[in-house]
Amino acid sequence: MLKRVFVAPDPGRTRLRFAARAVLGVALAVVVCSLAGLSLVGAVTGGLAALLALFTVTDATVRGQAVTTALLPAVGLPVLAAAAELHDHPVARDLMFLAVVGAGVYARRFGPRGHSLGVFAFMTFFVAQFLHATTDRLPELYAAVLVSVLSASAVRFGLWCYEAKLPPAPVPAPPPGTGLARVTTRQAVQATAGAGFALVVGQLVSGQRWYWAVGATWWIFVNTASRGETLVRGFRRVLGTVIGIGLGVLVAVPVHGAAVPTAVLLVVCVFGIFYTAAVSYTWMMLSVTLLAELLYGLLGVLNPGLLALRLAETGVGALGAALAVLFVLPVTTHTITDAWIQRALRCVHACTAEAAARLAGSTAADPARRIVELEQLLGRVRLSVGPLVHPLNPMRGRKQRARRVLALLGDCARETRGLVAVAADPEASHDARLAAACWRVEAAVEALTGGDSDHVTAAPESPATEPALAHLHGLERALAELAAPLGTPSGSPLVGA
Structure with a gap:
């Protein structure tokens, strides 16, 4: 797990810049x-608002x-006003909280903006419970949110807007559908x-920290399908919560809200949340747990009993999510995986x-844009197939097939990147055999995405010396080999259930 976080590729040091800018933005907001x-309480609210503004907003431009x-x-x-108004009306408060949950998840159908606004709405209501916000505190909390979002924006769009130098990254839309067939619904x-x-169960465990x-x-539920x-x-x-609580006993409890060491550790936690988010949810949760413990230390309520209660409530929440996805309108792994694989193959x-x-001389063609989209789609495929290759998955056959699919899709991406690199060379010339090879690639993709994998033809055996043709032959071979793990009897899962 350590290796995954600290040795994971970081092209252009994007994760490092993401984390460093977050520390700067959150620190500026608090100051x-x-x-x-x-x-x-206002400073804590502001710091959390800045963190969310920097973390959740993921639009392409x-x-x-x-x-x-x-x-x-x-x-x-x-949402903050509603939470404060309903503070002394538990039933209405609880119903409003559930309405915010449902609306926040449903908003994901509107893309990255809907997702960001949904997360911010939920977390605003959550923070109001965390701080026991009442109406008399609303002016201060309003000021904290506004000042902190402005501070975070000054860093993100003024002081350190590194995205302005990067091409817009396409964000793959979720699989289509209507009504209850739509995943977000x-x-x-x-x-x-x-x-x-x-x-309900959380309130039975604790009337204060439910x-x-x-x-x-x-x-x-965030970022899952x-x-x-x-x-x-x-x-x-x-797992991340358990490790974070163990670390909190060793670090946060002894510090117990002391200003300087707490501030230093909070900086480390904010950096950890942003730096690890893209590669390890466990490590991100470790950082989130420790950050919460440090904030409770600042508020003067941290003790070992509170840490045990957090673990119990986290277990209740995880159980609630598990029961919901298993028994309430379940969306199978196959349904989502199949959709993302087909989109990746078409790309x-x-x-x-x-x-x-x-290569044929068209100046309008832009394969580089397509390769960026392919990388985004392959990332979504890996996320979707993740449960099938998880160490705890007992179905070895499906696990092996899923790993084979990921490896071959990686080969497809490598050969496609090589082909695009050759096409970008102004000295590269068009070979008449490229048209035939491209036609075979198209036919293979149509067969794989149309459920007719038995008709995927093998790549030519004769070696190609021309670089573009060599990449196309490599792509053909990878597509032909995909026919085995993807080619299953009609109606059965491609890579899992």
């Missing part, structure tokens, strides 16, 4: 809140990110049901066609 005369960031207070402040129902279970269980259920992904994420959340063909057009 500005303090200079504005806000209380400790800088302009889109700026618009979404500007909309965060428009969503968060009314089913997940909204699942999340609301799971959160309802967590809310919202931890609801928070655990919510975050387990199938029951397999959700179950694995739940396991990793519990392979699109890359190939545009590269061939570029």
Whole structure:
């Protein structure tokens, strides 16, 4: 696990910049809140608002990110007001919390912006429970949110806007559908049901910290699409929480809110959340758990009993999520995996066609744009197939097939990247055999995505000396080999259930 985090590739040091900028943005927000005369509760609220503004906004363009960031207070402040107004009305408060959960998940159908606003709305209600916000504190909390979002924006779009130098990264849309066939709709129902279970059982465990269980259920559903992904994420959340609590006993409890060491450790936690998010959910949760413990230390309520209660509430939340994805409108791993694999294969063909057009002299063809989209889709395939290759998956046959699919899709991506690189060379010339090879690639993709894998033809045996043709032959071989793990009897899963 350590190796996965610290040895994982970081092209362009993107994760490092992401984490370093987050530390700067959150620190600036807290400092500005303090200079504005806000209380400790206001500073904590501001720091969390800045963290969310920097973490959740993932639009493809800088302009889109700026618009979404500007909309965060428009969503968060009314939710904060509702949470404060309902503080002394438990039944109405609980119903409102579940409504925010359902709406927040449903908003994902509108893409990255809907996802960001949904997360911010949920976390605003959650933070109101965390800080026991009441109406008399609303002016200060409003000021903290506004000042902190502005501070985070000043860092993200002014002081350190590294995205402006990068091409927009396409964000793959979720698999299509209507009504209950739409994944985001089913997940909204699942999340609301799971959160309802967590809310009721969490209150039986603790009348003060029940919202931890609801928070655990919510975050387990974030960035998942199938029951397999959700179950694995739940396991990793519990594991990260256990490790974080153990570390908290050694670090946070002895510090017990002392200003300087707590501030240093909070910086480390913020950096850890952002640096590990893309490669290890377990490590991210470790950082989140330790950060929460340090905040409770600042508020003067941290003790070993509170840590044990957090673990219990996290377990309740994970159980709620597991029951929801298993029994409430379940979305199978196969359904999601199949959709992403088909989209990745079609993108392979699109890359190939545009590269061939570029080699033929077309100036309008842009295979580089397609290769970026392919990388995004392959990342989504890996996430979807993750439950099938997880060490705890007992189905060895499906695990081996899933690993084979991932390896061959990786080969497809490598050969496609090589072809695109050759096409970018102005000295490269078009070979008449490229058209035939591209046609065979198209036919193979159509057969694989159409369920007719028996008709995928093998690549030519004769070696190719021309670079573009060699990459195309390598791509053909990978597609032909994919026919075995993907080619199953009609109606049965491609790589799992």
